[in-house]
Amino acid sequence: MRLKLKSWRSSGVVSIRVATAAAMVAACVGLGAPARAEYFVLRSGARLHVSGYELVDGKYRLQIEGGFVEAQAEDVVAIEPEEVFVSNPPVTAAKSPYRDLIEAAGSRYSVDAELIASVIAAESNFNPKAISRRNARGLMQLLPQTAARLGVHNIFDPAENIDAGTHYLSDLLALYKNDLALTLAAYNAGPLRVQQYGRVPPFAETQMYVRKVRTAYAKRKAAIPTGAKTAAVTPHDSTTTAAVLPAGS
DSSP, rough: OOOOOOOOOOOOOEEEEEETTTTOOOOOOOSSSOOOOOOEEETSSSSEEEEEEEEEEEEEEEEETTTTEEEEEEEEEEEEEEEOOOOOOOOOOGGGGTHHHHHHHHHHHHHHHHHHHHHHHHHHOTTTTBBOTTTTBBTBBBBBBHHHHHHHHHTTOOHHHHHHHHHHHHHHHHHHHBBBBHHHHHHHHHHHHHHHHHSOOEEEEEEEHHHHHHHHHHHHHHHHHHOOOOSOOOOOOOOOOOOOOOOTO
């Protein structure tokens, strides 16, 4: 399967969506009003975040951030809708929802509170009842098996969810020696994927997720008044090779 990157100008683009993923045929056309994005799942395992697409001569033309790619129709195994969360107004670091719970968990597991808040914003936009298509749940989008392993009784309880999600984030930071990009990649795609590639996996969704959280984290850190209390260890962004995953993880 080959992906071909081309330039793209979004003005006037017709977004074509399919009625069913099984059919994988363009069925309706939307102009002007913003449409919900999709994920294209490829036979290689990659998941592409797509804001528009069309099927032409057995090939999908997929609009992505910064351009578009083409993929053979037979290489597309599924088209999944993006999880949609209710948008909240932008908040400053000091006014983030669940601030007390975030700071308590950050102090407990030595994780920067601004990083926790940035992850929550990307994962659920601070919606404690969010459920993803992959069954990740709550503020930090924990999978039920991960939550159970971390002792969570009510996955939708903000205090339990933030505590367990921060615990897991702390474990990943330790595993990747505070490498922020690898930590975020593992939080999104799983440690096994990071171990497989030895770097941030080449999945559009994961790469966009890492950029999104890092950008939000940098903005939150910049908004903190000079001299304010920060985490003892600040994650860094050097991404070389991933640490070996411990047995049983």
